[in-house]
Amino acid sequence: MAVFVIDRRQAPLMPCSEKRARLLLARGRARVHRLIPFTIRLIDREVAQSELQPLELKIDPGSKTSGLALVRNNDTVNAETGKITATAHVLNLFELIHRGFQISHTLTARRQMRRRRRSANLRYRAPRFLNRKNKGEGWLAPSLQHRIDTTLSWVARIRNVAPITHLAQELVRFDMQQLENPEIAGVEYQQGELAGYEVREYLLEKWHRQCAYCDVSEVPLQIEHIHPKARGGSNRVSNLTLACAPCNLKKAAQDITQFLAKDPKRLTKIQAQAKRPLRDAAAVNATRWKLxxxxxxxxxxxxxxSGGLTKCNRSRLVIPKTHALDAVCVGEVDFVEHWQKPTLVIKATGRGSYQRTRLNRFGFPRGYLTRQKNIHGFQTGDMVKAIVTQGKKVGAYIGRVAVRASGSFNIQTAEGLVQGISHRYCTLIQRSDGYGYSTRIDSF
Known part of the structure; x- marks a missing residue:
């Protein structure tokens, strides 16, 4: 991976190789500015003394994971034909894992807790139904707005350490009707999946008037959610099936993968017949223009x-499909060089929680959290290095720390979780910034 370089006034310079970065650090010409992504700061040069080349940051937006690629473009002109050949030299690959669905589940839990307070014998809080002022034109749900904000945040971060001159985005649009029915055409686009049916009658014909879980027929059948509504399942027809009363009662709020864990053949059959979920495609469609x-x-x-152009470039250049490499193939690309690089995986983890208790499965507190987030100069999420010199855990550990009020911390390393490390052995490497980092090396 290329190493980011900034001058002594923190203006971005051209990235360099890892070997050159080691030489600059060894000769005292540079200092480590940031660990992840690794950035060095030159102490003897400014941007006016350096020659910069055009860099482009390419983005492949996704619902759960977005790919980013930093490339150096090299356009050459054929003297005979006058044709311009665009060659992309890959410098860095990134995969940004969003937490949109986690935000959606958190808001759902908060809404349920507030509704409970209104029905229980507790301090009353009036509902806020139509008095919200933030839902103007162009408003997006927090889980969708998070995808845009996180992507823009990393575009700004990379711009701070690399002289980016151009941006590129895959502007893809998913056809929902085509995803549900690949053979749809003509006037059928104007008709929904339930054209000419009521929901129950449609489900009876779709599931052959029998229970999806035990194949029993000639009994009263109930409408059942494949992905439970209690866990965020929707009322789309693709999430509904039919079940007899005993199976429906036995399944309860379990997910279908848990309920049919011992019957994988039936699970595969039901999932294939229910059709694919469309929430990922809907999330991309809703955010593409705003991004x-x-x-x-x-x-x-x-x-x-377009998404078709990205797929065409990837197939023509024989490049494997990953989110980051999809970003490399966005737009007009004739050749790609040095794409076999490690990928920096960036996972949005958030900046903590205001919740002061841990709840059991019945909703009652089972433990209380400290109100003080900073313990002995450390807080949960910081990257630390611990060198333990005595005791049962002698050794060196590097990873993310989880603090405790007692001063005995847990460190999540690449090898696993290490518990009970005293704060006296810990040295701060990088402050928590709401993201977790790991490097993935793909074997192509």
Whole structure:
């Protein structure tokens, strides 16, 4: 991976190789500015003394994971034909894992807790139904807005350490009707899946008037959610099936993968018949234009490419499919060089919680958390290095720390969780910034 370089005034310079970064650090010409992504700061050079080349940051937005690729473009002109050949030299690959669905589940839990307070004999809090002022034109749900904000945040972070001159985004649109029915055409686009049916009659024909879990027929059948509504399941027809009363009662609020764990054949059959979920495609469709407009607001030129063009480039150049490599293939690309690189996986973890208790499965407190987040100069999520010199846990550990009021911390390392490390052995490497980092090396 290329190493980011900034000058002594923290202006971005051209990234360098790992070997050159080691030489600059060994000769005292640079200092370590940040550990992840690794950035060095030169102490004897400014941006005016350096020659910069055009860099492009390419983005492949996704519902759960977005791919980012930093490339150096090299356009050459054929003297005979005058044709321009675009070659992308890959410098760094990133995969940004969003937490949109986690945000959605958290808001659902908060809503349920507030509703309980209104029905229980507790301090009353009036419902806020139509008095919200934030849902204006162009408003997005927090789980969707998070995807845009996180992507823009990393675009700004990379711009701070690399002289980016262009941006590129894959502007993809998913056809929901085509995803549900690949053979749909003509006037059928104007009709829904339930055209000419009531929901119950449609389900009876779809599931052959028998229970999906035990195949019993000629008994009263109940409408059942494949993915339980209590766990975020929707009322879409693709999430509904039919079940007899005993099976419906036995399944309760279990997910179908848990309920049919001992019958994988039936599980595969039900999932295939129920059709694929469309929430990922809907999330991308809802955020694509807002992300594009936000990228244009940065003032940099923004190029767009379709999903079909990305797939064509990847197939033509024989490049494996990953989120980061999809970003490399966005837009007009003739050749790609040095794409076999490790990928920095960035997972959005959030910056903690205001919740002061841990709850059991009945909703009652089972433990209380400290109100003080900073313990002996450390807080949960910090990257630390612990060198233990005595006791049962002698050794060196590097990872993310989880603090305790007692001063005995837990460290999550690449090998696993290490518990009971005293704060006296810990040295801070990098402050928590709401993200977790890991490096993935793909074997191509």
């Amino acid at each position: 594009l407009n936000a990228l244009k607001a940065t003032g940099l030129p923004v190029r767009t490419g």
